[in-house]
Amino acid sequence: MELVERVEALIEVLDRDGRAPLDPADVVALSELYNVVVLLEEARTNPLFAMVGANIKKTQDYGHTLVMLAAKSFLEAVGNGAVEFVATATAARPDLRVHTSDGTDSFHVEIYVPQALIHPAAVVSDERCTTVIRAALKRKKVQLRGERNALLLVGGLGCDASTIEALTVAAETELRRHTRPTQLGVAIFSRSVVSGVTGTPDDPRLTVYAGSNTRLAANPSYTGAFRMKDEIPAGAPLRRLSPEGTLELP
Numbered sequence: 001m002e003l004v005e006r007v008e009a010l011i012e013v014l015d016r017d018g019r020a021p022l023d024p025a026d027v028v029a030l031s032e033l034y035n036v037v038v039l040l041e042e043a044r045t046n047p048l049f050a051m052v053g054a055n056i057k058k059t060q061d062y063g064h065t066l067v068m069l070a071a072k073s074f075l076e077a078v079g080n081g082a083v084e085f086v087a088t089a090t091a092a093r094p095d096l097r098v099h100t101s102d103g104t105d106s107f108h109v110e111i112y113v114p115q116a117l118i119h120p121a122a123v124v125s126d127e128r129c130t131t132v133i134r135a136a137l138k139r140k141k142v143q144l145r146g147e148r149n150a151l152l153l154v155g156g157l158g159c160d161a162s163t164i165e166a167l168t169v170a171a172e173t174e175l176r177r178h179t180r181p182t183q184l185g186v187a188i189f190s191r192s193v194v195s196g197v198t199g200t201p202d203d204p205r206l207t208v209y210a211g212s213n214t215r216l217a218a219n220p221s222y223t224g225a226f227r228m229k230d231e232i233p234a235g236a237p238l239r240r241l242s243p244e245g246t247l248e249l250p
Contacts, residue, residue: 032157032191036066064113067155068095070191071111074212081106092142094150107149107184107226112136117156117190120163129166133174133186144183149224151184159190164213171217184226185219 010026072083081099086108094108114132116124124132136154144150154167171186190213 032066040069063115063118063155063157064111066157067113067153067189067191068111070212071109071153071155071189072096074189074214075109094143094147098151105149105225107151108144108147109151109153109187110140110143111153111155112140113155117154117159117163119158120156123160124163124166126166126170129163130170130173133167133170136186137174137178148182149184149226150182151187153187153189155188156190158192159213160192161213164188164190164215168215168217175217175219175221179221180219181221181223183219184222184224186217188215188217189213 010030068085072085075083075096075098079101081101081103083099084097086093086095086097094110096109096111097106098109099106112135114135116128116132133154136152140152144152154171156163159167167188171188175183175185192211192213
């Protein structure tokens with residue numbers, strides 16, 4: 001609701017004054033709301049969307065739900081097969097099931113989105129990143145334990161590149177400390193926005209690009225058949241903040 005209220009306040013100013021000055025927080029709010037709508041419109045055709053829709057109404061589930069929807073879109077865009085929501089209300093199971101492109105096999109993805117990675121006000125320290133990764137591996141044991149091929153995705157919103165790198169290093173370090181033969185590794189995933197002004201001085205236009213920064217930390221003790229690639233195919237919409245959706249404001 002905070003996101004909607006901020007945008008409604010901008011609309012009220014625009015209606016009253018004919019223009020609405022934007023600060024960086026407004027840019028983030030507008031872009032995030034735009035992308036939430038795109039992701040929800042895409043997800044609503046899925047039979048299990050009712051479960052997602054119920055969760056997004058809860059403040060504490062908003063970040064998790066948005067990252068889950070974005071991760072589903074990403075995993076399909078980079079060349080996997082269909083990605084399914086998994087019903088988790090009655091049992092501790094991973095959030096997503098990802099099929100291979102030929103449909104012959106699948107792996108599961110469990111998503112962990114801590115509050116520390118939701119639009120952090122400053123760069124998240126290396127120590128804090130290590131704490132986040134350790135908490136993720138500990139708290140998600142139950143969901144991952146019963147799956148023969150599983151990936152843990154640690155997600156956030158608006159994390160900068162240095163935070164993503166620190167989380168990746170922490171994940172690689174923690175994966176070396178314990179044997180987890182059925183876990184592919186840890187994916188670090190953050191939904192972010194960048195903005196720029198185009199047009200002319202007399203007719204400026206603010207363009208907002210939304211994308212995701214993604215890194216992979218492979219598990220050296222994994223014994224399954226899947227292999228993780230930190231290479232995103234050309235044209236995929238989520239690599240180092242490459243444009244995914246554009247919102248132009250007159």
